[in-house]
Amino acid sequence: MLRFQLLGPVAATLDGRPVDLGRRRERRLLALLLLDPGRPVAVDRLIGLMWDDEPPRDPRATLHVHVSRLRGRLPDPDLLVRRDSGYLLDTPPAAVDAYEFLAAVERGRDEPDPARRADRLRAALALWRGDALADVMPDRLRRTLCAGWEETRLAALELRLAAELVTHSAETVAELADLAARYPERERFTALRMEALHRSGRQQEALAVFDERARSVADRLGLDPGPELLELRTAILRAADPPSTKDVPAQLPADAAVFVGREAEIDHLTGVIAARPAGTAAVVTIEGMPGVGKTALATHLAHRLRADYPDGQLFLDLRGFADGIAPVDPADALDRLLRDLGVAGDAIPAGVAERSARLRTELAGRRVLVLLDNAAGEAQVAPLLPASPGCLVLVTSRRSLAGLDNAVPLELPLLSADDGTALLSRLLGDTDRPGLAELVELCGRLPLALRLVSARLRHRPSWTVEQLASRLRDEHARLGELYAGERSVGTTIALSYHHLADEQRALVCTLGRLPVAEVDVRLAAAAAGLDTVAARRLLDRIVDAHLLEERVPGRYRFHDLVRLTARDLATDEDGTATRRRFLTAYLHTLHRAVAVVRFGRLPGHLLEAPALTRVPFLRDHDAAAWLRDERDNLVTVVRHAAEHGDHDLTWQLAATLGRLFPREHRCDEWLVTSDLGARAAAALGKPRAAALMRVDAGNRHYTLGRADLALDDHLAALALADDAGDDLLVGYLSAYTGRIHQALGQADRAEAAYRRALANPGFVADRREAAYTELDLNAIHVALGRYDVAGRGYRTSIDVARRFGDRNLECFAHYNVAHFLLLQGDLAAAEEHARAAVDLAARIGYPVREARGWEKLGEVLDTAGRVEEAVDAWTRAAAVYESVADPRAADLRRRAEKSRWQGR
Numbered sequence: 001m002l003r004f005q006l007l008g009p010v011a012a013t014l015d016g017r018p019v020d021l022g023r024r025r026e027r028r029l030l031a032l033l034l035l036d037p038g039r040p041v042a043v044d045r046l047i048g049l050m051w052d053d054e055p056p057r058d059p060r061a062t063l064h065v066h067v068s069r070l071r072g073r074l075p076d077p078d079l080l081v082r083r084d085s086g087y088l089l090d091t092p093p094a095a096v097d098a099y100e101f102l103a104a105v106e107r108g109r110d111e112p113d114p115a116r117r118a119d120r121l122r123a124a125l126a127l128w129r130g131d132a133l134a135d136v137m138p139d140r141l142r143r144t145l146c147a148g149w150e151e152t153r154l155a156a157l158e159l160r161l162a163a164e165l166v167t168h169s170a171e172t173v174a175e176l177a178d179l180a181a182r183y184p185e186r187e188r189f190t191a192l193r194m195e196a197l198h199r200s201g202r203q204q205e206a207l208a209v210f211d212e213r214a215r216s217v218a219d220r221l222g223l224d225p226g227p228e229l230l231e232l233r234t235a236i237l238r239a240a241d242p243p244s245t246k247d248v249p250a251q252l253p254a255d256a257a258v259f260v261g262r263e264a265e266i267d268h269l270t271g272v273i274a275a276r277p278a279g280t281a282a283v284v285t286i287e288g289m290p291g292v293g294k295t296a297l298a299t300h301l302a303h304r305l306r307a308d309y310p311d312g313q314l315f316l317d318l319r320g321f322a323d324g325i326a327p328v329d330p331a332d333a334l335d336r337l338l339r340d341l342g343v344a345g346d347a348i349p350a351g352v353a354e355r356s357a358r359l360r361t362e363l364a365g366r367r368v369l370v371l372l373d374n375a376a377g378e379a380q381v382a383p384l385l386p387a388s389p390g391c392l393v394l395v396t397s398r399r400s401l402a403g404l405d406n407a408v409p410l411e412l413p414l415l416s417a418d419d420g421t422a423l424l425s426r427l428l429g430d431t432d433r434p435g436l437a438e439l440v441e442l443c444g445r446l447p448l449a450l451r452l453v454s455a456r457l458r459h460r461p462s463w464t465v466e467q468l469a470s471r472l473r474d475e476h477a478r479l480g481e482l483y484a485g486e487r488s489v490g491t492t493i494a495l496s497y498h499h500l501a502d503e504q505r506a507l508v509c510t511l512g513r514l515p516v517a518e519v520d521v522r523l524a525a526a527a528a529g530l531d532t533v534a535a536r537r538l539l540d541r542i543v544d545a546h547l548l549e550e551r552v553p554g555r556y557r558f559h560d561l562v563r564l565t566a567r568d569l570a571t572d573e574d575g576t577a578t579r580r581r582f583l584t585a586y587l588h589t590l591h592r593a594v595a596v597v598r599f600g601r602l603p604g605h606l607l608e609a610p611a612l613t614r615v616p617f618l619r620d621h622d623a624a625a626w627l628r629d630e631r632d633n634l635v636t637v638v639r640h641a642a643e644h645g646d647h648d649l650t651w652q653l654a655a656t657l658g659r660l661f662p663r664e665h666r667c668d669e670w671l672v673t674s675d676l677g678a679r680a681a682a683a684l685g686k687p688r689a690a691a692l693m694r695v696d697a698g699n700r701h702y703t704l705g706r707a708d709l710a711l712d713d714h715l716a717a718l719a720l721a722d723d724a725g726d727d728l729l730v731g732y733l734s735a736y737t738g739r740i741h742q743a744l745g746q747a748d749r750a751e752a753a754y755r756r757a758l759a760n761p762g763f764v765a766d767r768r769e770a771a772y773t774e775l776d777l778n779a780i781h782v783a784l785g786r787y788d789v790a791g792r793g794y795r796t797s798i799d800v801a802r803r804f805g806d807r808n809l810e811c812f813a814h815y816n817v818a819h820f821l822l823l824q825g826d827l828a829a830a831e832e833h834a835r836a837a838v839d840l841a842a843r844i845g846y847p848v849r850e851a852r853g854w855e856k857l858g859e860v861l862d863t864a865g866r867v868e869e870a871v872d873a874w875t876r877a878a879a880v881y882e883s884v885a886d887p888r889a890a891d892l893r894r895r896a897e898k899s900r901w902q903g904r
Contacts, residue, residue: 001014001015001095002014002019002075002076002079002091002095003095003096003097004030004034004037004091004095004096004097005096005097005129006031006034006096006097006098006132006133007097007098007101007127007128007129007130007132007149008128008129008130008131008132008134009129009130009134009135010027010028010030010031010133010135010136012030014075019073019074019075020073021070021073022069022070022073023069024135024136025050025066026066026069026070026073027135027136028050028136028137029046029050029063029066029067029070030070030089031133031136031137032045032046032049032050033080033087033088033089034089034091034096034098035145036571037089037091037092037093037095037096037099038088038089038090038091038092038093039088039571040083040084040085040086040087040088041086041087041088042084042085042086042575042576043060043063043085043086043087044085045086046063046086046087047059047060047063049141049145050063050066052138052141067080067087078090079091085576097127098132098149100127101124101125101127101128101149101152101153102149102152104120104121104123104124104127105121105124105152105155105156105159107120108120108121108123108124108156108159108160109121109159114163114164115163117159117160117163118160118163118164121156121157121159121160121163122160124156125153125156125157125160128153132146132149132150133145133146140480144480147491151323151491154183154186154486155323155325157179157189158186158188158189158192161175161176161179161189161192162192165192165195165196165199172192172196173193173196173197173200173202176189176192176193176196177193179193180193180209180213183485183486184216184220184485185484185485185486185487186486187213187225187226187228187229188228190209190210190213190229191228191229191232193206193209194206194207194209194210194229194232194233194236195232197209198232198236203236206236207233207236207237210225210229210232210233213225213229218257220455220458220459220484220485221451221455221484221485222257222258222427222451222454222455222458223256223257223451224253224254224255224256224257225254226253227251227253227315227317227373228317230251230253230254231251231315234251248310248311248312249312249313249314249340249341250306250312250313251313251314251315251340252299252302252303252306252313252315252369252371253295253299253315254299255299255300255303256296256299256300258423258426258427259296259300260415260419260422260423260426261415261416261419261422261423262293262297262300262419265297265410265412266297266300266301266304268410269284269301269408269410270301270304270305272284272408273305273392276389280387280389280406281385281386281387281388281389281390281391281392281393282391282392282393282408283385283392283393283395283404283406283407283408284392284393284394284395284407284408284409284410285395285396285397285401285404285407285408285409285410286298286394286395286396286397286410286412287396287397287398287399287400287401287409287410287411287412287546288398288411288412288413288546289398289446289493289496289546289547289559289562290321290398290448290492290493290495290496290546291446291447291448291449291489291492291493291561292412292413292414292446292447292448292546293412293415293447293448294396294397294398294412295373295374295396296447297412298371298373298394298395298396299371301394302369302371302394305369305392306369308367308369308392309367309368309369309390309391309392310367311366311367311368311390312341312366312368312369313368313369313370313371314337314340314341314368314369314370314371315370315371315373316328316333316336316337316370316371316372316373316384317373317374318333318372318373318374318375318376318380318381319374319376320374320375320376320377320380320397320398320399320499321374321376321398321495321496321499322374322495323491323495327376327380328380330352330356330379330380330383330384331351331352331355333380333383333384334348334352334355334356334358334359334383334384335348335355337359337370337384338355338358338359338362341359341362341363343358343362352383353383355383356383356384359383359384359386360386360387360388363386363387363388363391364387364388365388365390366388366390366391367390367391368386368388368390368391368392369391369392369393369394370384370386370391370392370393370394371393371394372384372393372394372395372396373396374396374397374398375395375396375397375399375401376397376399376499377397377399377401377403378401378402378403378404381395381397381401381404382404385404395407398496398545398546399544399545399546400543400544400545400546402544411546414444414445414446414559415440415445415446415447415450416445417437417440417441417445420440420443420445420447420450421436421437421440423447423450424436424439424440424450424453424454427450427451427454427455427458428454428457428458433464433465434465434466435464435465435466435469436465438469439453439465439468439469439472442469442472442473442478443472443482443561444559444560444561446489446559446561448487448489448492449482449489449561451484452482452483452484452487452488452489453468453472453481453482453484455484455485456468456481456483456484459484468481475564478561478564479561479564479565479568482561489561489565490561490564490565490568493547493561493562493565494565494569496545496546496547497547497565497566497569499545500541500542500545500547501541503538504538504541504542504545505569506528507524507528507530507535507538507539507542508542508547508566508569509566509569509570509571510524510527510528510570510578511524511527511548511556511558511563511566512558512563512565512566512567512568512569512570513527513567513570513575513578513579514527514578514582515633515636515637515639515640516633516636516637517557517558517560517563517632517633518555518556518557518629518633519555519556519557520554520555520556520626520629521535521536521539521554521555521556522585522589523582523585523586523589524539524556526581526582526584526585527578527581527582527585528578528581529577529581539556543556547562547566548562552629555629576644579640579644579646580646580649583637583640583641583646583649583653584649586637586653587649587652587653587656589626590630590634590653590656590657591656592623593623593624593626593627594623594627594656594659594660596622596623624845627660634657634660634669634673635669635672635673637653638650638653638654638657638672638673638676638677639672639676641653641680642676642679642680647680647681647683647684648680648684650676650677650679650680651677651678651680651681651684651689651692651693652689653673653677654673654674654676654677654678654680654693654696655677655692655693655696657669657670657673658670658673658674658677658695658696658699658700661673661700662699662700662703662848665703665847665848665884665885665886666884667700667703667704667885670700670703671700674693674696674697674700677693677696678690678693678694678696678697680693681693687720687721687723687724687726688721688724688726688729690717690720691717691718691720691721691724691726691729691733692717692729694713694714694716694717694720695713695714695717695733695736697713698710698711698712698713698714698717698736698740699736701713702739702740702743703848704887705887705888707740707743707744708744710740710743711737711740711741711744714733714736714737714740715737717733718730718733718734718737721733727760727762728760728762728763730756730760731756731757731760731762731763731764732757732763732769734753734754734756734757734760734763735753735754735757735763735769735772735773735776737753738750738751738752738753738754738757738773738776738777739776741753742776742779742780742783747780747783747784750776750780751777751780751784754773754776754777754780755777757773758770758773758774758777767804768804768806768809771797771800771801771804771809772809772812774793774797775793775797775809775812775813775816777793778790778793778794778797778816778820779816779819781793782819782820782823787820787823787824790820791820791824794813794816794817794820797813797816797817798810798813798814798817800813801813807840807843807844808844808846808849810840811836811837811840811841811844811846811849811853812849814833814834814836814837814840814853815833815834815837815849815852815853815856817830817833818830818831818833818834818837818856818857818860819856821833822856822859822860822863827860827863827864830860831857831860831861831864834853834856834857834860835853835857837849837852837853837856838850838853838854838857841853847880847881847883847884848880848881848884848886850880851877851878851880851881851886851888852877853877854873854874854876854877854880855873855874855877855892857873858870858871858873858874858877858896861873862899867899867900868900870899871896871899871900874892874893874895874896874899875892875893875896877889877892878890878892878893878896
């Protein structure tokens, strides 16, 4: 049988005999394929992990060479196959020692007998022959890829030694001393060492170990020992378990040596506790994302209030989110609480309900504070709650505990920027270090991250804040830098992820692959291949786990560090499909939103997007709200499509944004998307795509006041459409080119272009677009002195726009009618239409058109001799132009000043 070994030097055996796997590069490739045996690994991922520094000039070709070499080394070359967009090693997980180890640890953990459990775990640990992948990977990459295996190895060591303590406590002392020294941040080894010494009758040595640990943790991390060590120390000092009924439990963990902020939360909770309904216990749940400081706040608050609860303070870690350790069973939790209250073991009933009733009896009439830390959920906590009105229960959890009756919830937010900086300053003992504010933001204002970076800076006195910040600025490296000893932000967040259901984890990974910081429920559903109802249900569960935020109903976002963790947890399987689903849905949603609010003049049927049910924005304000919410995502999405070679979607996204950006004069962003779209169109080699992106460039030049460059672009686009025989596109581009001729004062050429468009059956079938072109043609009639013809057209144009329900077209019509009536000398009617144009432009949020309306109104008022009003209108126009950085503002201000000075 062919077996593979990763827990040590990478190797393989066939029926017990070694297999020559060749050079280091081939063995590294084998290891990467075996990280997820039997599943394809994307070529891009392999390229990213195969080379430590710069990849070769042609990494795909070089990778193929290594694949061929490795295939030639395998006893069965057909095991290594090309699958989808990657390579797959067709072998079961059971044939890989790492997965054999994981299964063996699970079997050992489930063994009830301590001696047999120790034997099974010892056999599982014997599969390790050294550091995993040590001969093929650099340490940093190895630690990242093998973090889960290493964590399970250490957890298995802890479980094995805990089992051996029952019968061989003296023999474990030396091994535990070595492990505690080698893994100083792993508190469990120190606890086991203390317990082994205590069981061996060496109490003073056990207490000395605690004192040494307390000093070490305070010096290195500015923290206190954890609750397990504190409780163990108390038990050793008392030398009795359980305590006598005369003892008053005082089990609160030590308050944080450095605690900053949270005054608003503390004031709120103390007020809630004081105002609790008569006859009930006060129950407060403190919920929030991993690392946000729930336990620190609960402990700090408990210490503030402890004098109000003279009958005792109980503490219990419910282990709701602990790696490799099951949550505390409610029956066991009740047993512990009852013993701590002085109930003898033989007096504790058997069932959960009976124990819960006995707890309520013991607490009746007493003033006791109970701190339940790290709860898994309501079912675990509910039996532990007292009924006595003199009691207070503080519960912390990463999960929403909305199902607890009468509990007052507090969702703990991130630290404010000021509090984060203050915390970091105090942890470092230095308030003058520059760059702390940026470091706080790079840590996402997450207290755990701030404590870890402060520990690293104290441990590396030669480092500056700027040096550490420079490492954290790289998003791809940030999580890897947020650690101290064995503690890390990524591992802490991943614990919550691993406690989700399979379909919830899959959705987290899907969202982690997306390029946007915030996503609405419809796009999240599309990316995951789900219907909206199913996606919303899963998203709500992930929000309840505090891994997502829903700041606005229906829109979800990760904290930056959760997003990075989700991205790292996502495998490459289905990555391309997820991206395509998201981008396609985004294109259709964007197109629909732009169409509903009637922006621009590029009809969507000229695009070629894959079929998809469009998102039903039924009202204008829905679409406008979506576009407003997506403002920061638009360019990011186009870049993402371009970076991944999705040329078909890139140019269509860019072309659709070309209908939106002129409205807000977002020319810098427009330049980016237009350039990306043009490159994508060129890569596709499709004339229509190339022509429409050339039009997009022309529209941008026109918006910037460069009609000469815009004409070059439009004529080039029209030539592409003519050469391709695309008659429908020729019709639209003729109309667009006519507009540029008109702007340049080339009335004859503009008229010819408009008439060519209106003679095109496909173009005329688009009645809305034809109406725009009729308005443009009317302006030519005015320019050429054909006032009767123009008048007939203008009289009907506003009614036509209203029939279409197109406020953009109606605004355009009012502007043109105002100009026509100004030339005719009907100043009162011209003023009415100019004001209507301004009002409509303001209501639909089209700044440039609003500014042009004010400009035209100023001309009407100036002609009427109402100079001050004209100056006011031009000043308003200049202000609107300035709001979108339009250079026409300066000319208008000069014109206004000149008119005011002349006094007309």
